[in-house]
Each structure stands twice: as C-alpha cells, then as structure tokens.
Amino acid sequence: MNDDKAVGAESVLEALGRVKYAGFPRDIVTLGMVEGVDVAAGRARVRVRLPGGRALPDALRGQMAEALAPLGLALDVEAVQATPPPAAPPRAPEPTEDLLPDVKAVLAVSSAKGGVGKSTVASNLACAFAAAGHRTGLLDADVHGPSLPIVMGIQDRPTAAGGKRFHPVTRHGVRCISMGFFLDDTSPVIWRGPLVAGLIQQFLGDCVWGPLDVLVVDLPPGTGDAQLTLAQRVRLTGAVLVTTPQQVALRDVVRGLAMFRQVEVPILGVVENMSFFRCPECGEDEYLFGRDGGRRLAEQAGLPLLAQIPIEPAIREQGDAGEPIVCSAPASEAGRAFARLAATLAPSLCFAEPRAASPNA
Ligand SMILES: Nc1ncnc2c1ncn2[C@@H]1O[C@H](COP(=O)(O)OP(=O)(O)OP(=O)(O)O)[C@@H](O)[C@H]1O
Ligand SMILES: [Mg+2]
Missing domain, CATH: 3.40.50.300 (P-loop containing nucleotide triphosphate hydrolases)
Incomplete structure (x- = not known):
C-alpha cells in the first residue's frame, strides 16, 4: 500500500470489498486477492492475485472499474500471476505433533x-x-x-x-x-x-x-x-x-x-x-x-x-x-x-x- 495515500487506498479497498469473485460468496478483498493499492493522479493501481495464474476475467475488471467510478478513479490492474511476492510470510507447515491432545x-x-x-x-x-x-x-x-x-x-x-x-x-x-x-x-x-x-x-x-x-x-x-x-x-x-x-x-x-x-x-x-x-x-x-x-x-x-x-x-x-x-x-x-x-x-x-x-x- 502507498502510505502517503492511505485514505485513498482505504476507500479503494472499501469499494473493491463490494466486488464478488465469480463463484464465491465473498468479495475479492476478503478472499485476499487484492495485494496492493496505490492511488495517484485520479488513477487507482490495483495489484490482484489470481488463483492458478489465470488471466484477469474481463467481467471482473469491469466490476472493479464500476466500483471505483463513484470515487472518480480510473482503474489500472496489475495481475500477479506467479508465486507470491518474496515479502509475503512463509506458509505455515502442517502441525507435526498435537501439543494439546486433551x-x-x-x-x-x-x-x-x-x-x-x-x-x-x-x-x-x-x-x-x-x-x-x-x-x-x-x-x-x-x-x-x-x-x-x-x-x-x-x-x-x-x-x-x-x-x-x-x-x-x-x-x-x-x-x-x-x-x-x-x-x-x-x-x-x-x-x-x-x-x-x-x-x-x-x-x-x-x-x-x-x-x-x-x-x-x-x-x-x-x-x-x-x-x-x-x-x-x-x-x-x-x-x-x-x-x-x-x-x-x-x-x-x-x-x-x-x-x-x-x-x-x-x-x-x-x-x-x-x-x-x-x-x-x-x-x-x-x-x-x-x-x-x-x-x-x-x-x-x-x-x-x-x-x-x-x-x-x-x-x-x-x-x-x-x-x-x-x-x-x-x-x-x-x-x-x-x-x-x-x-x-x-x-x-x-x-x-x-x-x-x-x-x-
Ligand atoms: N469496554 C470497556 N470499557 C471500559 N474500559 C475498557 C473496556 N475495554 C477495555 N477497557 C480498558 O482499556 C484498556 C486497554 O484494554 P486491554 O488491555 O484489554 O487492551 P489490549 O487490546 O489487550 O491492549 P494491548 O494491545 O496493550 O495488549 C484497559 O485499561 C482496559 O481495562
Ligand atoms: Mg493485551
């Protein structure tokens, strides 16, 4: 996130929180698909991670643009296709032993x-x-x-x-x-x-x-x-x-x-x-x-x-x-x-x- 534009980024997240991912009851923010938002000069640059390295569906791009329109922001999407960024914390391994069996x-x-x-x-x-x-x-x-x-x-x-x-x-x-x-x-x-x-x-x-x-x-x-x-x-x-x-x-x-x-x-x-x-x-x-x-x-x-x-x-x-x-x-x-x-x-x-x-x- 761009901290200088915290308010803008927050409003964008809030707006994107109303966009559902097809086939899921939850929105793309809750699903963890929105990895980052930067707002500058009337444009919101949104980094989106897509499951299985898929391309961004046109319908989803349309819904996102629609959600941002009331904020007066145009949408740029950066689709993150590959492995998670290095900054992401490592995935937790499976517990090997149950420390609390009772x-x-x-x-x-x-x-x-x-x-x-x-x-x-x-x-x-x-x-x-x-x-x-x-x-x-x-x-x-x-x-x-x-x-x-x-x-x-x-x-x-x-x-x-x-x-x-x-x-x-x-x-x-x-x-x-x-x-x-x-x-x-x-x-x-x-x-x-x-x-x-x-x-x-x-x-x-x-x-x-x-x-x-x-x-x-x-x-x-x-x-x-x-x-x-x-x-x-x-x-x-x-x-x-x-x-x-x-x-x-x-x-x-x-x-x-x-x-x-x-x-x-x-x-x-x-x-x-x-x-x-x-x-x-x-x-x-x-x-x-x-x-x-x-x-x-x-x-x-x-x-x-x-x-x-x-x-x-x-x-x-x-x-x-x-x-x-x-x-x-x-x-x-x-x-x-x-x-x-x-x-x-x-x-x-x-x-x-x-x-x-x-x-x-
Ligand atoms: N509903 C409430 N009404 C009045 N006082 C409250 C209420 N909830 C918490 N407090 C008081 O607010 C202070 C902070 O609460 P608490 O220590 O539970 O927060 P915390 O999230 O655990 O803080 P930390 O991040 O430091 O661990 C305490 O003095 C607590 O008694
Ligand atoms: Mg505490």
Whole structure:
C-alpha cells in the first residue's frame, strides 16, 4: 500500500470489498486477492492475485472499474500471476505433533491494533466459558506486554509438575498461563522472533493443562511470529477479531484476515469493544467513538458481528483489580454481553454442552 495515500487506498479497498469473485460468496478483498493499492493522479493501481495464474476475467475488471467510478478513479490492474511476492510470510507447515491432545477447542482472540481491549475480551470470555460450566484455559501469548496476571488478579506462580513441566494457575475457574509469570526485572524487554516462538511452544507443551473444553489465547496485536507459531503448533479452532468503533482501518483488518486465511484458521467474527456508553442518569446510549464502526467492518469483511461491548468504567477498574466484570458484576450490561458472546461462540467451537458441576475438576 502507498502510505502517503492511505485514505485513498482505504476507500479503494472499501469499494473493491463490494466486488464478488465469480463463484464465491465473498468479495475479492476478503478472499485476499487484492495485494496492493496505490492511488495517484485520479488513477487507482490495483495489484490482484489470481488463483492458478489465470488471466484477469474481463467481467471482473469491469466490476472493479464500476466500483471505483463513484470515487472518480480510473482503474489500472496489475495481475500477479506467479508465486507470491518474496515479502509475503512463509506458509505455515502442517502441525507435526498435537501439543494439546486433551484440549477440544483453541480460540484465538486477536486484533489488528493494540489497546482495543483484546485482553479484556479474552479474560472475560474465558471467565464466561468457565461460568457456563466449560473447562477453560487462558494463555497469554503476549510476551511483549503480558497482562493476564493483572486482569485475572494472579499473584501466585505456576507450580512445578516434574521435569520441565508446570501446572497452570487456576483463578475464577480458569486455568491460566502467562509470560508475565516468568518475567522478572532482568528479563529482556525486546524478545526476538525465534525466542517468542520457543516460549509459546514451551507454554503449550510443558504446561499441564489437563482436559479442557476450550483454551482461549490472548494473542499479541498484529500478525507476527507469535500468531504464526501458534497456528503451526496447534489446531486453532477459530479466531475472533476485536476492534473498537473508531479503529476500523479496513486494510489492517484485511491483513489480519489474510494471515489467518494463510494458516487456514476460520475467523468466527468481529467483537466490537467500547461500542457505546449507557448514561447511568438517563439510560441513553452515547456513542463516544462513533457508531457501528465494527458492524460496518464486519459487513465489509463478510463476517458476523458477534458482540458489541459497552464502555463501562467498572471494566477498567475491576480489570485493574483482577476481577473480570463477568465475575464481579455478571448482571451488568457488559457482564451480560460477555456471557452472550460465550454462548454465541460455543456452538462454533463444538463444545456447546456445558458440564454440570466442578467445571475445572
Ligand atoms: N469496554 C470497556 N470499557 C471500559 N474500559 C475498557 C473496556 N475495554 C477495555 N477497557 C480498558 O482499556 C484498556 C486497554 O484494554 P486491554 O488491555 O484489554 O487492551 P489490549 O487490546 O489487550 O491492549 P494491548 O494491545 O496493550 O495488549 C484497559 O485499561 C482496559 O481495562
Ligand atoms: Mg493485551
């Protein structure tokens, strides 16, 4: 993409997001066919990758030109026929060994940008799954900014389980592991790719999770090594994308979509966080960060909007105090929204039947 023309390129992507590829229910942007867009002097230069090195069908070129016409842009298409460009990350190899044989489903919580509430969603979702009777684990894969010990209120450290192995720490009915447990003041702040990959592999392999219905993984923001390693080492059942109404840069999300598609992980939908603020005085909803940005983005990407989580000061306060709102105030608007999100996701994760008692026995 041409960063100088970010706005132009974004509008082009948005317009192209309405062009379907013949025979597919999805559009060419969601399908990952649009590799790049440059806008200059009233022309949009669009690089399109075509499956199997085919030529660009005239009908598709016509549809693309039509989509760009309202923007006042003429279309130049550069068809990319051969192998992917060298800049593209390598394709993930097949997992060789199942590191989590006793885990029924692994759900990645991801976001294109930082600070949108990914850890908040991951921790509340994990607690909501546990409260619904599912055996649940939570893995903080964010080695650069681990927040699980804080948001889950964990002071204990994992206990040894023999050899290199260790037990997770159970809190709010959720079995938790975080890089934060292993960091001290002397740890390097900057972790390099291979080190990150090794750490996550260790979390997965050396941790005695026991049988789990679902392992929720709080991924670091973006599309880097941690995400690829995870996808290589476990069968991620699915991923959810967290966004806020104003952080709806479609091209960031398109990058996220492309990454999960590359490793063949289904994206189950979009969670819009900080959607609205319900005034405690008058009960009116106020849209402080704009309205329905996440919904529009989900529509453009052809994904379901799974939840709209309100802004509640208690989420931050209780999060800082180690009490996810699902546990501290389950009847609050946000507490109920997280519980609904867990119920919405359970069937896609194929463990819909809750276990009766003792969820983490
Ligand atoms: N719906 C909400 N209402 C109020 N505060 C929220 C809400 N969601 C998240 N927060 C607060 O916003 C801050 C950022 O949230 P969080 O740490 O979950 O984001 P993140 O995406 O995990 O960030 P990072 O990229 O740094 O890992 C936290 O202080 C959190 O308590
Ligand atoms: Mg986080």
